[in-house]
Amino acid sequence: MFAESPQDSRWVEARVDLDAVRHNVGVMRRIAAPAAVWAVVKADGYGHGAVPIARAVVAGGSEGLCVALAQEGVELRDAGIDAPILLLSEQPVSQLDAVVANRLIPTLYSIGAVRAMTEAARRAGRSGYPVQVKVDTGMNRVGVAPGGALDLIRAVEAASPTLRLAGVFTHLAVTDEVDNPFTAQQIERFEQVLQSLPTRPPVVHAANSGGALAHAATRYDLVRPGITLYGIEPGETLRGHCTDLVPAMSLVSRVSYVKRVRAGERISYGLRHTFDRDTTVATVPIGYADGVPRRLGNAKGLVLLGGKRRDIAGMVTMDQLMLDCGDDAVQVGDEVVLFGEQGRERVRAEEWAEALGTIGYEIVCGISKRVRRVYLGAP
Numbered sequence: 001m002f003a004e005s006p007q008d009s010r011w012v013e014a015r016v017d018l019d020a021v022r023h024n025v026g027v028m029r030r031i032a033a034p035a036a037v038w039a040v041v042k043a044d045g046y047g048h049g050a051v052p053i054a055r056a057v058v059a060g061g062s063e064g065l066c067v068a069l070a071q072e073g074v075e076l077r078d079a080g081i082d083a084p085i086l087l088l089s090e091q092p093v094s095q096l097d098a099v100v101a102n103r104l105i106p107t108l109y110s111i112g113a114v115r116a117m118t119e120a121a122r123r124a125g126r127s128g129y130p131v132q133v134k135v136d137t138g139m140n141r142v143g144v145a146p147g148g149a150l151d152l153i154r155a156v157e158a159a160s161p162t163l164r165l166a167g168v169f170t171h172l173a174v175t176d177e178v179d180n181p182f183t184a185q186q187i188e189r190f191e192q193v194l195q196s197l198p199t200r201p202p203v204v205h206a207a208n209s210g211g212a213l214a215h216a217a218t219r220y221d222l223v224r225p226g227i228t229l230y231g232i233e234p235g236e237t238l239r240g241h242c243t244d245l246v247p248a249m250s251l252v253s254r255v256s257y258v259k260r261v262r263a264g265e266r267i268s269y270g271l272r273h274t275f276d277r278d279t280t281v282a283t284v285p286i287g288y289a290d291g292v293p294r295r296l297g298n299a300k301g302l303v304l305l306g307g308k309r310r311d312i313a314g315m316v317t318m319d320q321l322m323l324d325c326g327d328d329a330v331q332v333g334d335e336v337v338l339f340g341e342q343g344r345e346r347v348r349a350e351e352w353a354e355a356l357g358t359i360g361y362e363i364v365c366g367i368s369k370r371v372r373r374v375y376l377g378a379p
């Protein structure tokens, strides 16, 4: 997989298994049925690469795509992706002509945005332009308050025939905590809004991955999973609900340098680790500039080399880290799996997340542009 010599190429890549992504879409479709799946591919497909991921999820049966930014939608259109694309938040007015030109479905939650969107659709000579309304049922990030939803939807309807209400949705704050009663409260608020409307919107949705997996009442007409499509669990309490999902990304490198370090020597910036016996140390050419968090320094057993879990010795540096290999024979060029599978062992991105007090999302989204993505499986 890697080029033959270090001169030819960098010995670091993120391998993305598109078959796994397609498989995961199938898992989520089966769980959510009869609701459809609209895959969330924002943030460059959670770091996996938006265009290949979008193609894979559509091939796997995702009926639509969700992104955060107009530019993310434009990137997909430029790549020839034709599926419906929903923008999950309001966009700056400067983006609305591009929204219309690229057939992106805007989300609206303020009167100002309804007006600006009406003007943008008119400028483009469009009528019946689909828009969706987002209701904030308690996350307090974005969305119209439940008390203002009816007025906002009336404003969208008053903009007919230029605009057309295509859907109403909300976003859930704690679906990754299976027993948290706040999900039911959010759904109750959402139901009250839906019941206050003169007619049911054509499409209603609420569920992210956690909702789709564990809260049947959130599934409505479609679900918007992101993280599960990449094979990562939304939260620890959902572990049992995710057993069929296959992680899509593995982060792989090679040993670039090997040496024997004597007992009593210390290592890396700050000299925060002291070897208590003579030890073989392997240097790996990947660091925090690639998305291996610096705080993973001295982590126990979270990197694979020679089919075994290894400890990181000392701090992770910008471009390199070191592994404690004990007395094992290690050579320059040996494969290192930062997360992923090697032999019978597997390290999951979630394990890194747990060690760092964060979530798997941040690990995969944090793999930087410097790391080449290599795609495996059918495109």
Ligand SMILES: Cc1ncc(COP(=O)(O)O)c(C=O)c1O
Residues within 6 Å of the ligand: 040, 088, 171, 207, 208, 209, 210, 224, 225, 226, 227, 228, 234
């Ligand atoms: C509005 C909205 N819907 C769905 C998702 C997908 O969430 P998850 O990755 O937990 O499935 C996100 C992601 O943050 C989101 O912001």
